[in-house]
Amino acid sequence: MKLFQKIIALVIVFSINVLIAQEKLPEFRSIHQFEKEKYKDYQIPEKDQLKPFVGKPRPLQARTNPPSKEVFGYLPYWVYNTYPNLNYDLLTTIAYFGADVNASGNITNDHNWPAAGLIDMAHANGVRVVLTVILFNSSELATLLNSPTNRTNLVNNLLASVQSAGADGVSIDFEGIPSGQRSNLTAFMTELTDAFHSAIPGSFVTIFTPAVDWNSVFDYNALAQITDGLVIQGYDYHYGGSNFTGPNAPLIGTSLGIYNITWTVNDYLSKTGGNAEKLIQTVPFFGFDWPAVSNQKYAATTGSGTSVFYSAAYANAQTYGRIWDAETLTPWYVYQDGSQWHQGWYDDSLSIALKFQFFKDKNLKGTGIWALSYDGQRLELQGALADAFGSTAPPLRPAALNISNTGSGDVKVAVQAASGATSYEIYRSSDGVNFNDGTNYPSSANVLTTLSTDTTYFFRVSAVNGNGESNQTEMLGVRPDNNSADVLVVNGFDRTSGTTNTFDFIRQFAPSIVNAGYSFDACANEAIQEGIVSLENYPMVIWISGEEGTSDESFSNLEQSFVSAYLESGGRLFISGSEIGYDLIAQGSSADQTFYNNFLKTQYVRDQVSTHSASAVSDGIFDGMGNFFFDDGNHGTYNVDYPDGINPRTGAQLCLSYTGFTPSTFGGAGVQYSGTFGNGTETGRLVYLGFPFETIYPESVRDELMHRVLTFLSDGVVGIKPVAGTSVPEHFSLAQNYPNPFNPETTIAFDISGNESADVQLNIFNLRGQLVRKLVSEKLSPGQYEVRWNAQNSSGQPVASGVYLYQLRVGDVIQVRKMQLIR
Incomplete structure (x- = not known):
């Protein structure tokens, strides 16, 4: 009996921690619902707004090197202004999220659709744009789906909106569909798809479908045959309201229940008769951060979790330490805010790459993303996409450009290795405006020699492969030096x-x-x-x-x-x-x-x-x-x-x-x-x-x-600098400062002779012999040097007018001169 009770208790724990939708658990909301509610009244701040697009978007252009699979990315209206920065080389469809509709089939809020700037840029790159159609209210969904008139009204309104925008289709996102609406939903999707395919040849019609169909309202087999694709939810296995921490998108693992992405994909393949070419399995570019009772994985939560964009989750994991959960093949991190434990579970390039390989092994139509731009400027997830589906695409833009002096006037120009790159092009300029035609290098890190220490150089870097060249990095520069x-x-x-x-x-x-x-x-x-x-x-x-x-x-x-x-x-x-x-x-x-x-x-x-x-x-x-x-x-x-x-x-x-x-x-x-x-x-x-x-x-x-x-x-010392273009001095010397008298700054020059580096000290004293300021205390190689001093003491305070002594010590040799400050 006790064993039976334990089994029942365990089943209950499992059931509340896996994805539970619609009538099973009313408080459950998918990330689509959660963020839609969060941003329901969102307007892009004036300071972040893009210049309005003027004119009509161009038609969809043909492309020569599309991704090897469908890559379907949601772009929510609250990040619409990021569309100029999307990597269109790795996308086939962008689903603008979206337009709210009601039970009557009317569009109640289009959230700045038709998004003309997005459509134009996407079309220029051969990427479709479809409108996501949003309704999350169960009673309104029942009214809409029960009424052929209302369904027809919605189809007509959507068709008019998409045609007017010059877009390429629609993607339905109905969540909270009541049980008993299975046949009505199938009928609606049939009507919608037929209307679009007839009015807009080549249009793309899809529907967002759940990881687990708790109410049996989605006829996977029929919908897969009717539409151009099922966009399958691949996240929220643990969600903001979960009672325990855990993976947002576990690929495998059953200790938290039977449900994971592997189970979901196999369920769809089984119910569609293996119709893999219509299945688009999504992945998350986000995670969840929960307050928890402890730092142990799968700990009980003490409050609702918040969604975290990948760009922030990655930084958090770098700060607090990335932990790999081998049981579910997902990363996580843990930290304390005061006495409160927090756990963040997310997906990174490794966990997503494993999912992509699984999708390819199952020969699915492709993958989807919630949501585009949630990776910010980070390129790891783009790299995983490129590695999985971008075999015919140019490489990604290199990241982490760094340019540094290596000594003797040589400069190292380096980037992180870019996904898909076989070589790198380094572009050089001496004015930051006019660049050379570029020099190709096989490595992502290269030392450039014979540069002048009298010239500032500017660089950009791109990645190259047989399919073309990536965008260039930002421009950065360097002033070569004989020292660091x-x-x-x-x-x-x-x-x-x-x-x-x-x-x-x-x-x-x-x-x-x-x-x-x-x-x-x-x-x-x-x-x-x-x-x-x-x-x-x-x-x-x-x-x-x-x-x-x-x-x-x-x-x-x-x-x-x-x-x-x-x-x-x-x-x-x-x-x-x-x-x-x-x-x-x-x-x-x-x-x-x-x-x-x-x-x-x-x-x-x-x-x-x-x-x-x-x-x-x-x-x-x-x-x-x-x-x-x-x-x-x-x-x-x-x-x-x-x-x-x-x-x-x-x-x-x-x-x-x-x-x-x-x-x-x-x-x-x-x-x-x-x-x-x-x-x-x-x-x-x-x-x-x-x-x-x-x-x-x-x-x-x-x-x-x-x-x-x-x-x-620099505490008043404006650098110790070797004098460029000079030979090694024959004699040790300390020159008279110039100007002299001075106010408030002067330059002190000195020569170091010999064949080896020496310990050098340059100090300022007042006439009472008190140390005012230590300007130089380091080992220097033979050469001519200059130091500027702006008449501040060691505390950064201006010193009084008067006569000061400056003393140069090189090894055991000392020379002293006077200078006068007149304020």
């Missing part, structure tokens, strides 16, 4: 919607860095996330954030962890961007807010200060610069229409305000900080602007501002 670079420039500006992102803003940074006396390396922010490039290897980091905001994350959790560790170790960071505060504070999590307040040392005041002018604040690092301007859209970059209003938190100080706007009310424009960060004991420094540096004009103002930023970050 002191500055790393990180491009974190990936956003494309609602902004003008040319992915080449290194052009505005590079000259200003070089004019300040520094060489530099550069990388994409993905190279930081992947651990390819370490911030700790650089005394100073410049982070380009531009208008990076909520749609792309200004700082992911993973990036926050790297930046936090860098600052705690005494790193020096310059960051600028107009959406950082809005993203991390107004739209961010508690962790985002903590990072912003404690590591960016800033209080967010508002999303928009209505000006394009900033003013220097007295006693700040820009004191004396007066007013200057940033772009309103007419000065070569883009319109900064939402500059963040920000103010310093305790220990930081305001360095810029918005001209004519009181910081206490509107927030300021820039913050500077010198001190420790978090749990660190080393002094770090930070400069943060609430608008993008690259938009400042003219160039002379950018140069002056960058010079002051780097001077502050």
Whole structure:
């Protein structure tokens, strides 16, 4: 008896944790329903909106290299503005999600359909666009399906809408269909398919069908014969309302019940008589994060789970540690928020690749995706798609571009290996505008030699195979040096919607860095996330954030962890961007807010200060610069229409305000900080602007501002730099500083002779013999060097007028000279 009771209890546990739809469990909602409810009143913010498409979309173009299988991707209206960035090479159909309909067969909300810009771009790339038809109300579904008149009305309305848009078909998403509607649903799909095939030859008609048909309302066999395909739900096996944590889309595994993707596919094949060519099995580009009672897998939940886009789930797994569940072939991660455990279950490139291989083994028509763009700028899932179905497609665009000095003027240009690539094309420019025709390399990482240390170089990289060439990476640059670079420039500006992102803003940074006396390396922010490039290897980091905001994350959790560790170790960071505060504070999590307040040392005041002018604040690092301007859209970059209003938190100080706007009310424009960060004991420094540096004009103002930023970050030492194009000196010497007298900056030159590197120290003393500032303390090779000093002491405070001594020690040899500061 006890054994029987245990079996019954176990069955109950299983039944509430697998996908349970419609009447079985009223509180169950698929991810389609959950997100549709979440975004029911969503309007794309003005700042994220694309320019309206003008004209009529072009007809569907023929393509020579389509994917080997159907790749059907849902594009929900709340991420519509991402359509310019989709990888059309790996898609066959885009289902715009969608249009709401009612029991009478009328379209009640088309959510900005006809989506003309999407249709035009998709058609140009040979990709179909269909309209998803949405109805999730059981009683309305019963009324609609019971009435031939209402069904006919819906068919006619849908046909008119799709024809008017110049689109290619429809996909039905009816969820919550009451039992007893099996024949009516089949009749409706017959009427719909016949009407579309007749009126729009070649049109594509599909229906979204469940992983488990609890109410037996879907006649799989008939629907597969009638329509062009069944789009099968391949997620929500554990969903937001589950009582236990677990995989969203388990490929195998029965300890949580019999239901998994393998069971679902076999069920469909059995009920359709093996009609695999009509089965489109979906995969999730999302996961769920649940509060849980413990860190043990399959733990009881303590509240509802929230859906997490793949781009965020990947970053979380990198931060907290990816765990592989061999029982279900899915990844997950676990962490604590205070005392509350959380578990995140999602799918990554490995788990999805296993599913794709299973679909191919079963010879299914193809796969589907909920939802396009949920992977953000990450390319792992695109790589899995390409590997499975893209044998006739060009390779994916390479990711994680990183360019670094390797010494002696040589430069390494590297990317992550791109899926499908057989070689790589490196394009080079000395002005960031005019590029050569490219040089082909077999490897994804290449060292370029014979570059001049007097020239700044810019690079883009593409991947190549027999089917063509990928899109190029963003443009990044480097200033070659005989030593390692002191500055790393990180491009974190990936956003494309609602902004003008040319992915080449290194052009505005590079000259200003070089004019300040520094060489530099550069990388994409993905190279930081992947651990390819370490911030700790650089005394100073410049982070380009531009208008990076909520749609792309200004700082992911993973990036926050790297930046936090860098600052705690005494790193020096310059960051600028107009959406950082809005993203991390107004739209961010508690962790985002903590990072912003404690590591960016800033209080967010508002999303928009209505000006394009900033003013220097007295006693700040820009004191004396007066007013200057940033772009309103007419000065070569883009319109900064939402500059963040920000103010310093305790220990930081305001360095810029918005001209004519009181910081206490509107927030300021820039913050500077010198001190420790978090749990660190080393002094770090930070400069943060609430608008993008690259938009400042003219160039002379950018140069002056960058010079002051780097001077502050470097504690007043504007770099020790070897003098280019000189031979090894015959004698050790310390030159007279110039200018002299000076105010507030001077340059000190010295020569190191010999055949080997030597320990070098260059120090400033007052006339009482007290150390004012240590400028150089490192091992240097023989050569000629220059150091600039801006008359600040070791604490970053300006020193008084007077005579100072500067002492050079090379090994056991010492030389001293005098200089005079006149303020």
